[in-house]
């Protein structure tokens with residue numbers, strides 16, 4: 404009899420949480436590591452938000468609460484969504500969750516049977532592919548292309564829709580590419596859904612980066628397209644907008660009250676509820692006027708960093724980096740470096756069991772980390788299916804300008820360090836995260 408259930412072998416992960424052990428190892432070896440791997444704002448949550456939570460704890464608001472979420476917070480979310488998306492929302496359609504991550508599994512568990520097809524962006528947030536596979540659905544990656552600014556259009560989507568399609572996942576602004584779908588893209592996508600998919604097909608719209616959007620653009624949601632709120636599970640939260648990643652606060656807006664009840668039931672089964680004092684702090688984040696200015700100044704900083712990082716990367720021979728339109732990541736193409744350093748050839752010469760766990764961009768990621776002290780994420784960390792031959796890294800701009808500049812300088816050095824790369828390959832260690 405085996406210890407673990409069979410399904411455990413297909414459980415995916417989010418490598419952003421895995422890289423910490425490798426960074427620690429590098430630091431123990433005496434390297435100072437520049438962390439360009441971070442998926443969270445490097446700002447603190449605002450004092451007014453912190454104080455609200457402390458006040459609530461002191462007042463004893465520390466017990467179980469409504470599994471769907473505190474009513475006044477849900478009302479505040481409904482108002483926010485109405486104001487920003489132009490769609491009236493009833494607080495009974497809102498479910499508060501511990502971060503924006505739980506609604507991903509709730510959605511697949513609620514609507515998708517084993518064997519049904521789920522279309523999701525790749526590169527994309529890795530938890531989509533993880534849950535699709537874990538729950539026995541058929542993963543259908545929608546490949547985002549650099550040449551299209553990592554957006555996709557109605558044609559790209561139409562090719563993937565089949566009678567077995569049950570769910571479409573979209574994420575704009577996108578992690579890891581920073582791509583943003585335009586209003587017209589969303590209208591075209593909605594039209595394809597209306598024309599080709601059954602009414603029971605749902606769209607999961609991950610809008611967690613709704614406030615981190617550049618060049619004066621306004622966030623657009625597919626739920627604002629007429630007829631789409633009825634089909635869309637819209638998810639957002641406080642992790643990125645208010646730098647509250649560790650608070651674990653997110654929410655889903657469901658098309659109907661009945662569907663929200665299913666999500667409520669998942670909360671009952673899994674977490675019971677999100678802590679009430681955290682929800683009160685989340686309400687303060689949405690409602691206190693001073694937070695608008697705090698979010699705006701964080702946005703300005705991300706925007707300034709993005710300019711410097713993209714310009715710096717594009718000056719490195721072998722890198723091509725498109726200008727992201729949102730989120731706090733850049734997603735450079737490192738194909739030229741892979742060629743120049745002989746990474747593709749080195750990868751092809753590795754034994755099959757190691758090759759299965761790595762890729763050319765993973766080898767450069769690990770070389771960069773262990774030999775030049777820069778932590779980044781590889782292409783494979785954002786969906787593995789069909790990622791072969793794509794040589795990209797994700798760099799986060801959630802670190803200070805000085806560190807970003809130093810990180811780029813080191814990437815420039817690594818990009819020419821053929822001798823160092825050969826030594827790394829010969830040594831035969833650290834070919835992927837967590838490898839010895």
Ligand code: PLP
Nearest residue numbers: 442502503504528578611640642
């Ligand atoms: N969706 C996307 C696209 C993300 O990038 C993240 C976090 O990195 C999440 C969801 C999860 O957010 P949270 O930390 O609120 O669970």
